[in-house]
Amino acid sequence: MAEDEWRGLFRRLSSAGLMPARGMQQRLLELDDPDAVLKSAKRLGMNGILNDEMLDQLLVGPEAVVDDETPSFATGVPPPNGDSPVLDTPVSVDEPAVGRVVAPVLEPPLEIAARPHGLPHFDIAKFPLAATETDTELDIHFDITGNSITACTMGDMLSYFNDRLQRIKRIIIQGGRLPNRPIDIRRLARERKRFGNRDTTATIIGLVSEIRHGSSNLRFTLEDETGDYACILYPPGGAADTSSASRRNQLLVAGLMNDNVIGVTGHIQGDRRDVLVVDDVHLPPLPNHRKSAAPADQAVSVAFLSDLHLGSNTFLHAQWDKLVKWFHEDPLAKTVKYLILSGDVVDGVGIYPGQQGHLQIVDLYKQYEGVARLIEQLPDWLETMILPGNHDAVRPAEPQPALDPRIQEYFNSTTFAGNPCEFSLHGVRVLSYHGVSILDFVSGMRNVTFSQPEVAMQEMLERRHLAPSWRGKTPLSPEPEDHMVIGTIPDIFVTGHVHGHYCGEHKGITLVHSSTWQDQTNYQRMLGFQPKPCILTVINLHTHESASIPFA
């Protein structure tokens, strides 16, 4: 009962921008009229973390003074001047009325989450096990936290790009689809006479740069440790076989990403000896993936969210309350053992010019304290994991380390990891990346748009790299080893950042673009971008069945 009362009060407080600090529950519930705090805060224009200090101020604020002078509704004593008191708290018709009640304001009951947005229904039978029956099994395979060793020297930069080139080159060669053994670019330059016709082709593998789209061709440069060479790709003629023709067409339409590693097979044409005419292109092979599954006796589920942006005045408090209620009452929620938050849990401070005017909580630490309080509302059986994003209080350069230990102290039992992070839940491998590089994919590739972030995710997998472009919008840390290379294909690949939502498959890999908990911002409105907030994605680790639950 007290829990229900607290949940209702927490919801009313958080909707008014007051986030109760840890340990405030008892003091607030002991108040004769906890809702008087809301009125006082409204009059004083106060919001943020509701701690003892703020509560003291609110209890002696103008509202409290007015309440002292104005007999309360509960006392049944009419005000001296006969005016009606302002009633904005629930009233009972059995209690003696003061003045004239035009329309009693009753607290609206929380509705059960509907299924709008065209999201499909799910079959609860495909989510077979309650989360309380299984122990946690979380293994982290990669996390940069404490392992960043770059000094950002030229040597580190060289090592970073060489590592990327060698690892992706190895994947391309091991795919076994190259028509001939790749040669160094220096050797191609030296022996260019030899490759003067289609029967004597050369295959080179390198990093892409200087991309230029012509009216019907694509020019770019490939570079390896030994040199660079200009390449030109024309639409395939009739002689090209279907698979190579389709690869060439795809590249002509979609384009390339700077610093992406690809292979090409081509020949030198006529007098233009400084240009390789591309006959075929080679991306790292991505065959259909067979997912690992959790054993039947560990058939629990994982839920994904991202971009809560707590602290922003567009954080959706009421929808979070619906989520909390759902977690405590819905049968599907009972199967959810893990909640992964893939970055931007807070809006941060000083992230963009003028952000101050869009903040409900202006103190960064209080934003994180607020997130801790939000998570505390969720059931005890849930294991929460938080990764950082570009709004979080860590270095922006990727890979980003986990949140600072001082911030972690606000949280009771949450796992913190860096961004990106590779981990396994009951043997199911998850790659979680916040997704800043989606911006680079949108500006670099013609087939990627903000409204379909899953296409950017597909391109990351196909290129085996989360953020290839060095001089793009994604800040990158030149670690001697390039940790943004996708070395092992995950069973579940999850991103956020763009504030869309998607759950689907690409070549057997489950793609999740986690939904945000922030309403449309002014900036997004200006761009005409409509976010898809408040959709919880749930995936069963045994059946791999998915459900997307809307709360907006």
Ligand SMILES: [Fe+2]
């Ligand atoms: Fe975000």
Ligand SMILES: [Fe+2]
């Ligand atoms: Fe972000």
